[in-house]
Amino acid sequence: MQGTMLAAVYEGPGHLALKEIPVPAVRQDDDVLLRVEACGICGSDLGFIDGPDGGVGASGTVVGHELVGRVASTGPGAKHFAEGDRVVLDPCPPCLRCTYCLMGAPTQCDNLTYIGYGVDGGFAPYMIAPSQTLHRISTEVPAPVAALAEPLACVLHGLEKVDVRPGDTVVVLGAGPIGVLYVQMVKAVGAGKVIISEPSAMRRDLARMVGADYVVDPKAEDLQDVVMRETSVGADVAIDTVGNLLSTALEVIRRKGAVLLFGLHQANVTIAPWEIALTEKRILGTLIQSHLFPQAIKVLEGGIIDAQRVISHVLPLSRICEGMELLRQQRAHKVVIDPWASE
DSSP: SSSEEEOOOOOOETTTEEEEEEEEOOOSTTTTEEEEEEOOOOHHHHHHHHHTTEEEEEEEEEEOOOEEEEEEOTTOOTOOOOOOEEEEEEEEOSSSSSSHHHOOEEEEGGOOBBBTTOOEEEEEEEEEEEGEEEEOOTTTTTTHHHHHHHHHHHHHHHHHHHHHOOOOOEEEEESSHHHHHHHHHHHHOOOOOEEEEOOOHHHHHHHHHHTSSSSEOOSSHHHHHHHHHHSSOOEEEESSSSSSOOOHHHHHHEEEEEEEEESSSOOOOOOOOHHHHHHEEEEEOOOOOOHHHHHHHHHHTTOOGGGGGOOOOEEEEGGGGHHHHHHHOOSSSEEEEEEOOOO
């Protein structure tokens, strides 16, 4: 396939450019050329573009990693896929050779590939992906919803760590797309009460719609008071999807409860180690995912959660900067880009 295509290209801190670039071609034995159907804007995309050092990425990279597409062509080694297969992408394949990979910890791989940051991603009509990063998904799942497979797999990875049990009380801090996915998933596995804290009225409304039992405005109510009133001892689990609310999370869990840190934020937090030891509270980090795409796909294909609710906008590629600005201003929930849509 020859010619050029419009793509969203990172060109240095604070600058995303829409420009014509060559349509990529299969070059490696394991390459798969994808015709991208939809690609979601992730909060980490905004951090990558807006950050002072561009994060882990490189100038000239096509951004975008939450995507679904169709196989357009393959290299000779990509034997498990055929033209027309519909797939979602795991954007962070590990090397499988370093010490951490051999220890069974691929999310900590020393040589992770970051598709959409250092390797061209999905905010374009076509992209190249290694075949081992691809997972088939049903054609029955709408493209914008299928593009949620990657963030959902990350949510499931965190959920494995905290082991939410039937009847547990869970506090979710932040009602962005990840927060509302967590609300739905912890309810799906049997959480008894789900309390979410979010200062944005628009996001609080969405949290109610997806099943949160108690929705707290932290500017108007004391979250710890609400949690203690509903539980008497504190929540079993608190999930910080923002990344700078560890102190709050520790305040609202019971003794021997667990905090899951999902959001990435460079804020420093002061805690009292003696209090953690005394109360046996657990603090757990979670990063990307390693093996949960098949489970995330089953959740989406089975309609176990109402993933469509998370998506507020589907925009053409030509309006990607508008979509990112809506997210910065918290005027959108999840924005998905359709690279084939017209204005």
